[in-house]
Amino acid sequence: MVGEPLPVRAPAVSKQLLLINFLAFQVGWFACVMGAANGMPSLGPIVVLGVIALHLSFAIESKPEIRLMICAALIGVVYDSLLVYAGLVSYSNGTLIAGTAPYWIVTLWVLFATTLNVSLRWLRGNMLLAGVLGAIAGPLSYLAGSKLGAVEFAQPAYAVVALAAGWAMFMPMLIQLADRFDGFQLPARQPA
Numbered sequence: 622m623v624g625e626p627l628p629v630r631a632p633a634v635s636k637q638l639l640l641i642n643f644l645a646f647q648v649g650w651f652a653c654v655m656g657a658a659n660g661m662p663s664l665g666p667i668v669v670l671g672v673i674a675l676h677l678s679f680a681i682e683s684k685p686e687i688r689l690m691i692c693a694a695l696i697g698v699v700y701d702s703l704l705v706y707a708g709l710v711s712y713s714n715g716t717l718i719a720g721t722a723p724y725w726i727v728t729l730w731v732l733f734a735t736t737l738n739v740s741l742r743w744l745r746g747n748m749l750l751a752g753v754l755g756a757i758a759g760p761l762s763y764l765a766g767s768k769l770g771a772v773e774f775a776q777p778a779y780a781v782v783a784l785a786a787g788w789a790m791f792m793p794m795l796i797q798l799a800d801r802f803d804g805f806q807l808p809a810r811q812p813a
Contacts, residue, residue, distance in 0.1 A: 634739055634805055638679055642739035645672045649732040650762075653725045658770035662715030666728040676735040680804035689802035690734040693795060697730025698722055700787055709780040710763070711773045726772075737799035738806075745800055748793040759788025 649672045653665025673690070677683045701722030704710045715723030744751045760781045766772045774780040 634742060639740050641679075642676070642736055645675055646732060646736050646740070648672065650729065653729050653732070654766045654769050654771045657712065657715055657723065657725045657772075658766075660714060662723060662725045665725045669728045669732045672732060672735060676739075677804075679739075681806065682804040684804070685802040686735075686738065686804035689737060689799055689804075690731045692798050692802070693730045693734035693737075694727050696791060696795070698727045700791065701726050701730075704780070704783060704787075707783070708775050709783050711775065712771070713773070734795070734799075737795055738803045741796070741799075742805075744792075744796050748796065751793040751796045752789045755788035755790075755792025756785040759792070760784040 649665065649669045652668035656662055656664030656668075677686060680686045698721070701710070702720070705712070705722055706720055712723045712726065715725045717724055744754070763772060763784055764781070767774060
């Protein structure tokens, strides 16, 4: 109808926020991995709590971001527990229930969710690229964690294939969830 404003959903992500988000993710990742590798698996989750607080302080709405983090945690605990159960990966510490993923790796999934609506926002609308990026970057992250001593692969080739396949599927799924649970978008204005 003429005269009615169109819904507005403009991104509220500045270059400064992109840099802060990227750096905060790196700090959280290293805290989780190095803490686990050095027998201090609680270090990472403590640092990530600070990163989450910072992330939510920049969000326009925190509830969607929290929902996205919960979704990522659920995906992470199930997928990484399946990898442990299959004998493809093992962790020396941080496991609360035998045969499941340690809490610090689930924390990494939550930390990763903090990037989806900020520094990885550019992947929206390109699910093929998201899948390819997931298939490459997902296993590389685990391999880096392995080199630092936080995770071990019983059968590295099988583990990398499973990680690539999983992340090729989960990355597009997480990008779609981020589009749905976006606390960095201005809410659509309702017609008057």
